[in-house]
Amino acid sequence: MTEQVAIVGAGVGGLTLALALHRVGIECRVFESAAEMLPLGVGINVLPHASAALAELGVLGELERLAVATREAAFFNRFGQLVYREPAGRSAGYATPQLSIHRADLHNVLLAAVVERLGPDSVVCGHACSGVDEHDDGVHLHFRYMQGEERWDVRAQIAIACDGIHSAVRKQLYPGEGPPRWSGVNMWRGVVPRPPFLTGASMVRAGWLSVGKMVIYPIRDNIDGRGTQLVNWVAELECAQPVKRDWNGLGRADDILLTFESWRFDWLDVPDMIAATETVLAYPMVDQDPLPRWSFGRVTLLGDAAHPMYPRGSNGAGQAILDAMCLAEQLREFGITAEALTRYDRIRNSATAKVVLMNRTNPPDAILREVYQRSGDRPFVRLEDVVASEELAKIAEDYKQVAGMKAGDARQEKPA
Ligand SMILES: Cc1cc2nc3c(=O)[nH]c(=O)nc-3n(C[C@H](O)[C@H](O)[C@H](O)COP(=O)(O)OP(=O)(O)OC[C@H]3O[C@@H](n4cnc5c(N)ncnc54)[C@H](O)[C@@H]3O)c2cc1C
Numbered sequence: 322m323t324e325q326v327a328i329v330g331a332g333v334g335g336l337t338l339a340l341a342l343h344r345v346g347i348e349c350r351v352f353e354s355a356a357e358m359l360p361l362g363v364g365i366n367v368l369p370h371a372s373a374a375l376a377e378l379g380v381l382g383e384l385e386r387l388a389v390a391t392r393e394a395a396f397f398n399r400f401g402q403l404v405y406r407e408p409a410g411r412s413a414g415y416a417t418p419q420l421s422i423h424r425a426d427l428h429n430v431l432l433a434a435v436v437e438r439l440g441p442d443s444v445v446c447g448h449a450c451s452g453v454d455e456h457d458d459g460v461h462l463h464f465r466y467m468q469g470e471e472r473w474d475v476r477a478q479i480a481i482a483c484d485g486i487h488s489a490v491r492k493q494l495y496p497g498e499g500p501p502r503w504s505g506v507n508m509w510r511g512v513v514p515r516p517p518f519l520t521g522a523s524m525v526r527a528g529w530l531s532v533g534k535m536v537i538y539p540i541r542d543n544i545d546g547r548g549t550q551l552v553n554w555v556a557e558l559e560c561a562q563p564v565k566r567d568w569n570g571l572g573r574a575d576d577i578l579l580t581f582e583s584w585r586f587d588w589l590d591v592p593d594m595i596a597a598t599e600t601v602l603a604y605p606m607v608d609q610d611p612l613p614r615w616s617f618g619r620v621t622l623l624g625d626a627a628h629p630m631y632p633r634g635s636n637g638a639g640q641a642i643l644d645a646m647c648l649a650e651q652l653r654e655f656g657i658t659a660e661a662l663t664r665y666d667r668i669r670n671s672a673t674a675k676v677v678l679m680n681r682t683n684p685p686d687a688i689l690r691e692v693y694q695r696s697g698d699r700p701f702v703r704l705e706d707v708v709a710s711e712e713l714a715k716i717a718e719d720y721k722q723v724a725g726m727k728a729g730d731a732r733q734e735k736p737a
Contacts, residue, residue, distance in 0.1 A: 324350050325657055327462050327477035329450045329490060331358065333424075334624025334641035335483035336431035336444075340378045341649035343438050347657065350442070351435070352464065352475065354449035354484070358432060360425030363510045363602065364540040364553025366391065366524065367422060369415035370726040371639035374646045376417050383430050388422035389539045389550070392522040396688050396713075399528035400700040401586035404692045405713040409524060415726075421524060421538045423512070423551070427638075452493045453480045455618045478657045479619040481648065483641070486607070488626035494617055501607035503563045504631055504681070506530055508555055508606055509572045511598035514544060515552040518589045524635075525589075526686050529693035530559050533580035534686065535591060554594060555632075556581065563605035572603025606631050608681070611674035616662035623648060628673040633684035636676055636724055643725065644669050672725065679723045688713045 326342060328335045331353035342349045367375065367384070375381045392412045396405040410419030420427075435443055448464045451472075459478045465471060482490030486501055517539065519525065524538040534557040541551035556577045564570060574595050584591035595601075608629050615622040624641030648665045655661035696707045704710065 323459060324348070324475065324477035325479075326350075326652070327352060327460070327475055327480045329462065329480065329482045330354070330484035330488075330624075330626070331432070331444050331446075332483060332485055332624065332641075333427060333431065333638045334626075334645060335481075336428070336435050337374070337378070337642045338481060338483060338623060338645035338648060339435045339439060339443065340380070340431065341645045342652065343435075344378060345649050345653035347649070347652055349439070351444045352448035352450060352462070353444060353446050356447050358428075358444075358446065360423075360428065362424035363512050364538065365422060365424045365427060365638055366538070366635035367420040367427065367642075368635060368639045368724070368726060369410055369413075369417050369419055370724070371642040372410075372417040372420055373415075374642050377646070378434070380430050380434050381417065384420055384422060384427065385418065387426040387430070387541065388420040389522050389542055390418040391421045391524050391538065392520050394524045394526070394685070394717075395519060396686075396692075397525065397527040397586075398689070398692055398696065398700070399532060399584065399698075401527075401584070401588070402700060402704075404704060404708075405688050405710065405717070407714070407717060419524075421522075421540050421553070423540045423553075426541075448475075450482070450484060450489050453482075453490055453620050455620065460619050479621075479659075479662065481621055481623055482626045483623045484626050486625045486629040488622065490620065491622055491626050494620070494622070495612065498609070501609050501629060504606040504608070505559050506557050506606040507560045507564045508557050508604050508632075509574075509577050510553070510555045510602045510604070511574075511595070511600060512540065512551050512553050513594055513598040514549045515539075515589075515594060515597075517548065517550050518552075521550070526689060527584075529689045529698075530557055531693070532698060533558050533577070534689065535581065535584070537589065537591075537594075552594065554598070556595070557606065563607075564603040565605075570603050572601045574598060574601050576603070608677060611677050612670070614666055615670055616659070616666040618659050619662065621648070621662040621666060627670070628677050630673075630677045631680040631684070633680050633686050634676065634720060634724060636680070639724075640673050640676060644673070675723045679720060683716060683719065685717050685720050687716050691716070
């Protein structure tokens, strides 16, 4: 049997693509390497430009029911002093919210929608793609069962590789590229029940990478009927060596407790929050240089397979969602053809390359770098003696422009 569209990988990108293709009447099947779908990861933010796309796909209502709709982004130095605060999501005038959500909740909602709309066989597990060849009749995808010997092929008109940061298809297209580039920063993450802090819907970034930075936000409301929230935290620290690359790599709270020992603020006790976390995960912060092209004939890349980026702008999954919407639109307009893939590449490659590069230099947390450097990493008496708040606001605004969203403008920007 020949599939119309074979999607490799059932992450956020692959599942969103399946929903977007179904909406424009194109058949597809998703092939996932994992033997079964397990809830992986911790918290994630879906920014308004991506939640607008999820609204178009008819899954936003269900996501809003599970997530916390973020009302503000707040930035502090490591002494707990507020340096910048701005409204987020609907509070900032967008038509759709910024969602702080457990990655498993996002994934489950997308998966349930795909299975309900496309049928129970639309996502098949235990299919690890090892490569794709192009033939006169379309593409042949090669699969094996996890690490096993058993191998088989699937034929399709086109193949879309949504197989994440370690993409097998990307390695085939760019065999000399090498592993993802390490930023010099490691990340430790966890989720923990806590009482609400600040507005109860605040996304906090605090400190700085050289001395310890934290990103903290609630991802589930009222988990016990007494108002407790599930809070997601990420500790980021410059290190001499990368930790091992693995989505579920375990870390130790002890590795970071000393760094954050003094972070006992009246709005949150950070060491206490870390110590109360049952499971700590550790990842190196990595990305890859933007690629000259993603589309080769009837094969293309999408999401982290195409543009892995540092998670400093809360934007990797969001950009995968935007890729999926764009690709479905090109396939609707130009048919299931190599031309549609080339057009998608032209639109999304340059847009996401800017985000990848901006995440290296001036993502929103550059606000914290400026305060750290200009204050000499000391508490300040008056913020305006350290940096003008207009300058900090400009960093936040510039990032929104590059990421494809503008404050107060609810519409997703159409690519040129
Ligand atoms: C610490 C951290 C925090 C983050 N925070 C945010 C955030 O707040 N907001 C945001 O938007 N993004 C965030 N991101 C980024 C986001 O998680 C990714 O950009 C997003 O998951 C990419 O989706 P994807 O579908 O491209 O890849 P993935 O989600 O990685 O999915 C890839 C899928 O392909 C499967 N697969 C892999 N290899 C094969 C194969 N050979 N054959 C078949 N299947 C295969 C995998 O099992 C997986 O299911 C963060 C990332 C990190 C590391």
